[in-house]
Amino acid sequence: MALPPPVYPEYGWYHVGLCDLEEQRITCEWCKLRQIRYVHVLRHPDHSGKIRVGKICAGYITKNNQLAHDLHQFFFSRRGVNERIIDSPRWKKASQYVEELKTRDGYLISIYTSGGAYICTLTCIETGEKRKSQLIYMNRIDMIYAACDAITDHIMWRRWKMKFFGDKR
Ligand SMILES: [Zn+2]
Numbered sequence: 001m002a003l004p005p006p007v008y009p010e011y012g013w014y015h016v017g018l019c020d021l022e023e024q025r026i027t028c029e030w031c032k033l034r035q036i037r038y039v040h041v042l043r044h045p046d047h048s049g050k051i052r053v054g055k056i057c058a059g060y061i062t063k064n065n066q067l068a069h070d071l072h073q074f075f076f077s078r079r080g081v082n083e084r085i086i087d088s089p090r091w092k093k094a095s096q097y098v099e100e101l102k103t104r105d106g107y108l109i110s111i112y113t114s115g116g117a118y119i120c121t122l123t124c125i126e127t128g129e130k131r132k133s134q135l136i137y138m139n140r141i142d143m144i145y146a147a148c149d150a151i152t153d154h155i156m157w158r159r160w161k162m163k164f165f166g167d168k169r
Contacts, residue, residue, distance in 0.1 A: 008051070009044050013061045015068075016050060017041040017153055018075045030057040038075065040068060071156060081105070082148040086141060105155065109147045111140070118143035122150050129154075 008030070018040050025035040030053045040058035043050050051061075055072050059065035091101045100110045108123040120133040120143055131150055137143040 009046055011063070012046070013042045013044045013051075015040060015058070015062065015071060015156075016043045018071055018156065019149070020075070026052060028052075028054045028057050030054075030061060038072065040071070074156060074159075075152065078148070078152045082145065082152075085109075085148055086144050103151065105151070107151050107154075109144070109151075111143055111147075113140070120147050122147055122154075124154060 018038065021037050021039060025037055026039065028034045028036050029051045034054045034057070036052075036054040038055065039052045040055060041050050041052055042058060042061060053061065055068050059068035062068060085101065085103055088101055091099050094100050094110070097114060098110060098112055100108060102108050102125070106125045108125055109120060110123070111118055111120045116138060118137040118140055120137075122131045122133075123129070131154075133143070133146060133150075135146070137146060
């Protein structure tokens with residue numbers, strides 16, 4: 001295992017997300033060795049910006065192999081869920097321009113379309129939190145995938161917060 005580069009603090013890193021680059025690969029920003037597809041995004045309170053690393057380095061840097069492993073497994077387990085959301089027969093037209101789905105894990109996906117472009121809002125039914133898509137998508141499936149990623153991210157964040165802070169923060 002490579003030692004941490006001196007520019008990075010050694011303790012205090014935490015997870016802020018995980019993403020799949022699909023076909024792309026980047027080099028892990030910590031070990032500068034491994035080519036990674038599943039990117040663990042970490043942040044540190046005294047370090048501006050985020051670092052993007054592989055699972056093994058994420059466990060090492062956060063001193064929490066178990067959490068890095070659990071997040072990774074959870075991320076994989078969501079792929080089947082995403083396929084079910086895309087193919088769900090429960091999508092409903094709320095109007096000519098809006099279709100909606102309530103997911104089984106408690107989110108409302110609302111997709112708005114106009115002139116072949118798609119945007120979306122995602123509502124966590126339990127907390128009432130709403131997120132808007134940051135990009136305009138030109139394809140319905142890509143829009144739904146983006147919404148699924150946002151759901152995965154939100155669930156991971158809530159679990160992580162519960163685990164380390166209780167649910168007060
Ligand atoms: Zn690495």
